[in-house]
Amino acid sequence: MNEKKWLADEFEANRAHLKAVAYRMLGSRSEAEDAVQEAWLRLSRTDAAGVGNLGGWLTTVVARICLDMLRSRKTRREEPLELPTHDGIADPAKDPEREAAFADSVGLALLVVLQTLAPAERVAFVLHDMFDLPFDEIAPIIGRSSAAARQLASRARRRVQGTDETPDVDFDRKRTIAEAFLTASRNGDLEALVAVLAPDVVFRPDATAAGFGNIGEIRGAPGVAELFKGRARAAEAALVDGEVGYIVRIEGELRVVVALTIADGKILAIDAFADPDHLARVDYSVF
Numbered sequence: 354m355n356e357k358k359w360l361a362d363e364f365e366a367n368r369a370h371l372k373a374v375a376y377r378m379l380g381s382r383s384e385a386e387d388a389v390q391e392a393w394l395r396l397s398r399t400d401a402a403g404v405g406n407l408g409g410w411l412t413t414v415v416a417r418i419c420l421d422m423l424r425s426r427k428t429r430r431e432e433p434l435e436l437p438t439h440d441g442i443a444d445p446a447k448d449p450e451r452e453a454a455f456a457d458s459v460g461l462a463l464l465v466v467l468q469t470l471a472p473a474e475r476v477a478f479v480l481h482d483m484f485d486l487p488f489d490e491i492a493p494i495i496g497r498s499s500a501a502a503r504q505l506a507s508r509a510r511r512r513v514q515g516t517d518e519t520p521d522v523d524f525d526r527k528r529t530i531a532e533a534f535l536t537a538s539r540n541g542d543l544e545a546l547v548a549v550l551a552p553d554v555v556f557r558p559d560a561t562a563a564g565f566g567n568i569g570e571i572r573g574a575p576g577v578a579e580l581f582k583g584r585a586r587a588a589e590a591a592l593v594d595g596e597v598g599y600i601v602r603i604e605g606e607l608r609v610v611v612a613l614t615i616a617d618g619k620i621l622a623i624d625a626f627a628d629p630d631h632l633a634r635v636d637y638s639v640f
Contacts, residue, residue: 357397364393367408371415377479378419380464388418412486416476416494423472424594424634466513471595471636477502478509496631497596498555498622501614505595527597527615528640531590534613534620535599538585546578551619556580562609562627577623590640600637610635 371392375385392414404410467475473495480486480494488499488506495502530549537545556571563569571577588599588611596612610632614622626632
């Protein structure tokens with residue numbers, strides 16, 4: 354069997370799973386089909402010999418495609434949800450396609466709730482709670498730390514379960530910490546910076562942000578505090594893809610977005626994004 358035939362067979366074996374992942378993220382059967390088709394195109398251009406777990410690789414690719422689609426949808430302020438119609442479902446167990454459609458209809462209320470989540474929240478929740486993907490694998494898909502991915506899924510879970518009774522209090526606390534971080538940074542107050550950072554805090558820039566200052570990943574409160582000492586003069590506190598953080602605009606143009614992962618009164622992670630493609634899709638609002 355040649356490689357192309359083998360890839361096609363393996364892809365078909367995973368198609369149903371990939372469609373399920375995409376549909377639960379996007380809430381649109383047609384968009385889910387588009388995402389799966391795009392995954393096939395990417396697979397056909399990839400050297401599969403270096404892929405150890407093809408099913409996992411395809412799930413990751415589909416998740417990233419869906420995340421891009423969700424962010425693009427947010428930018429356009431569109432939330433298409435295709436309400437499924439299932440005529441004549443008398444005995445779905447006798448028809449696999451109707452059985453799948455029936456399952457979709459049962460989960461329709463969940464899809465409606467998922468529409469209200471920020472893109473990164475939605476992807477983290479779907480991959481972890483519905484498809485058991487570990488947070489260590491979800492984190493690189495959404496461009497966040499494992500701790501941030503866990504928090505996003507947790508917040509999404511509370512909203513889905515209708516138990517999100519404390520987000521306003523939690524949000525106010527996180528906003529206070531974020532503003533304290535920015536004030537300390539602007540004032541060059543090293544002691545105040547260390548006070549709001551977790552001892553093992555990690556700063557992670559994307560490739561573009563790293564290139565601005567020739568700075569890579571930094572771990573530990575002393576190093577991160579030193580990095581941000583006197584830096585945040587042009588920063589504005591903002592909500593970034595559902596996370597408290599800040600943005601930097603130069604002459605009105607968005608140049609950097611930063612998401613802060615905050616828990617137990619401390620900043621656990623600082624993720625900086627400056628890639629133009631990412632900035633074009635990110636969902637943010639200034640406080």
